[in-house]
Structure formats: C-alpha cells, structure tokens
Amino acid sequence: MGMQIPFKKLMLLHIIFIACLRLSAAELQRFEHRLKHDGSLSFLVVGDWGRRGSYNQSLVAYQMGLIGEKLEIDFVISTGDNFYEDGLTGEEDPAFLDSFTSIYTAPSLQKQWYNVLGNHDYRGDVEAQLSPVLTRKDSRWLCSRSFILDAEIAEFVFVDTTPFVDEYFEDPGDSTYDWRGVYRRKEYLSDLLKDVDGALKNSKAKWKIVVGHHTIKSAGHHGVTKELLLRLLPILEENNVDMYVNGHDHCLQHISSNGIEFLTSGGGSKAWRGDRNWWCPEELKLYYDGQGFMSVKMTRSEAVVLFYDVHGNILHKWSIPKEPLKAA
Numbered sequence: 001m002g003m004q005i006p007f008k009k010l011m012l013l014h015i016i017f018i019a020c021l022r023l024s025a026a027e028l029q030r031f032e033h034r035l036k037h038d039g040s041l042s043f044l045v046v047g048d049w050g051r052r053g054s055y056n057q058s059l060v061a062y063q064m065g066l067i068g069e070k071l072e073i074d075f076v077i078s079t080g081d082n083f084y085e086d087g088l089t090g091e092e093d094p095a096f097l098d099s100f101t102s103i104y105t106a107p108s109l110q111k112q113w114y115n116v117l118g119n120h121d122y123r124g125d126v127e128a129q130l131s132p133v134l135t136r137k138d139s140r141w142l143c144s145r146s147f148i149l150d151a152e153i154a155e156f157v158f159v160d161t162t163p164f165v166d167e168y169f170e171d172p173g174d175s176t177y178d179w180r181g182v183y184r185r186k187e188y189l190s191d192l193l194k195d196v197d198g199a200l201k202n203s204k205a206k207w208k209i210v211v212g213h214h215t216i217k218s219a220g221h222h223g224v225t226k227e228l229l230l231r232l233l234p235i236l237e238e239n240n241v242d243m244y245v246n247g248h249d250h251c252l253q254h255i256s257s258n259g260i261e262f263l264t265s266g267g268g269s270k271a272w273r274g275d276r277n278w279w280c281p282e283e284l285k286l287y288y289d290g291q292g293f294m295s296v297k298m299t300r301s302e303a304v305v306l307f308y309d310v311h312g313n314i315l316h317k318w319s320i321p322k323e324p325l326k327a328a
C-alpha cells in the first residue's frame with residue numbers, strides 16, 4: 001500500500017511531463033519533400049514580385065524558367081510581397097492569375113511554390129492568400145503564415161515576419177493591415193519564436209534554413225530589421241542555422257556573417273537602383289540593385305548558391321561546404 005501513492009504520483013507526473021513535451025513541441029504545420037534519386041535538392045528563390053508582369057517581372061520569370069529547367073528544380077520559394085501594392089482583395093482577385101499563374105508559365109516552374117507573406121500582403125485580405133481556393137485555382141500555390149518544410153537533407157522553417165515589425169502597428173501611415181489571426185500580438189510572437197526554436201532543435205537535417213520576408217542583415221533600403229535582429233537572430237545562431245533567406249529589400253544580396261549566410265532575393269519585379277547603405281566589405285559578398293533571382297543546389301556535403309540578373313547572367317556564386325564533423 002505504501003508504495004502505491006508515490007507510484008501513482010509518479011505516473012501523474014509522467015503524464016504531465018509528456019503533455020508538456022507535446023505542447024512545447026513544434027506546432028508548426030509540416031510538409032515533406034522527397035529528394036531526387038541522386039540525393040540532391042534544387043530550388044529557386046524569388047521575392048517581391050506580383051506586378052502583373054511589369055517592372056521586368058515577366059523577364060525574371062522567363063529566366064527562372066530556363067534556370068529551373070537546367071537545375072531540374074524541386075520547388076520554388078517565394079519570400080513574400082506576393083501581390084502589390086496591397087495583397088489580394090479576396091479569393092477572386094484577378095491579380096492571382098495576372099501576377100502568378102499567367103506569369104510563371106515555364107514547364108520547369110510547374111512545381112510546388114512555398115510562399116510566405118510580406119508586409120504588402122498584410123495590406124490586403126491575408127486569409128485569401130492562405131485559402132485553399134487559390135490552391136484549387138493553381139495547384140502550385142501553398143501559402144501559410146509559418147510552417148516547416150522537411151526535405152530530408154534540409155529542413156526549412158518559414159517564419160511570418162511582418163507581425164514583428166513595430167512600425168506597422170504603431171505608425172502605419174496610410175496603410176491598413178489585416179491583423180486577423182494576430183490579435184494577441186505578444187503571444188503570437190512569443191509562441192512563434194518558441195515553435196521556430198523547437199523545430200530547429202528537433203531537426204536532424206544536415207542543413208537548416210530559415211525563410212522570412214523581412215531582412216535581418218541588409219545594406220538595402222530597409223536595412224536591418226531591428227525586431228528580428230533582437231529576437232529571431234539569437235535563435236538562428238543558437239541552432240547553427242546555415243542560411244537565412246529573405247526578400248523585402250528589392251535587390252539581390254549576400255552577407256556572410258558569423259557562420260550564417262544572409263541571402264536576400266527581393267528582385268522579382270521593381271528594383272531600387274542605387275539605393276544602398278554601407279556594409280562591412282568583409283561580410284558583403286554581393287549587392288546588386290537590379291532585378292533577378294537566386295538558385296540553390298544542395299547535397300549532403302555542399303550547397304551552391306547562385307544569383308542571376310534579368311538576362312540570366314550569373315552575378316555571384318558561392319559554395320558552402322558542410323563538414324561531416326560540424327553536422328548536428
């Protein structure tokens with residue numbers, strides 16, 4: 001009899017412990033992508049694009065089609081600001097077809113697109129971009145606020161960065177933002193950071209990549225996003241993330257800092273010529289103030305990042321070796 005109470009207590013503690021583990025485990029939606037037979041993974045990254053083909057969006061799309069075919073890409077990542085100026089007005093907004101379906105028409109781009117939201121998307125009907133109605137219109141479309149993509153050798157964590165930015169709440173100017181789903185901002189952000197940290201800690205993948213719309217490190221027009229520098233960057237550093245991939249600044253950019261590659265691919269349409277700030281030359285590997293996109297091809301032992309202009313010329317190439325000893 002004397003043994004029963006502690007045992008019951010122990011069981012109860014055990015159950016509580018398991019329940020807590022469950023609650024604190026990543027609650028982000030998870031998608032899986034199987035690797036090609038050769039064990040490699042290739043994808044394109046484009047950001048800040050939806051302008052019905054104008055500002056060279058169509059030229060960038062055409063070159064993406066050619067490079068996509070050459071690399072036999074597995075999928076496309078969009079770093080957000082999918083539809084200008086103010087996202088979509090609703091599920092039936094023709095901008096979806098005019099700026100996405102009718103623009104990225106190449107056979108090689110008929111793959112899954114993994115999209116995050118940018119600040120301009122938040123100025124429209126956010127729920128429309130997240131809606132399965134769009135996926136029924138174009139099966140490539142997958143947009144979620146934050147999610148995980150498990151591609152065997154690489155784990156991607158997509159982060160909804162817009163709600164981090166104080167300015168949009170405190171000084172929105174003439175813009176209105178659709179904050180449905182982000183009502184309790186403080187909790188939303190702290191839960192999200194916990195989920196991102198948990199996902200990265202649980203990941204057994206060789207490569208860890210975080211994708212968001214806003215910059216962390218950038219010499220571009222918007223520059224550093226101080227809220228992300230303060231709250232997201234420490235999580236990336238603690239979890240040995242290899243790359244942070246973003247848009248927001250309408251340029252192509254590579255900053256290599258403290259073992260993390262900060263890759264900006266925000267050249268999907270309108271670019272901001274000449275609009276740049278100083279950045280430590282030792283860290284700044286590329287700054288290109290025109291339009292274009294990025295490709296990544298990775299295996300277990302190496303990742304090769306390339307940036308292209310509107311003519312498909314290679315602007316910058318960077319290889320990242322993955323030493324077996326450093327692997328998690």
Ligand SMILES: *[C@@H]1O[C@H](CO)[C@@H](O)[C@H](O)[C@H]1NC(C)=O
Nearest residue numbers: 054055056059270271290310
């Ligand atoms: C389109 O790209 C060409 C070639 O780089 C450039 O000269 C032109 O200014 C671009 N057009 C726009 C509208 O950005």
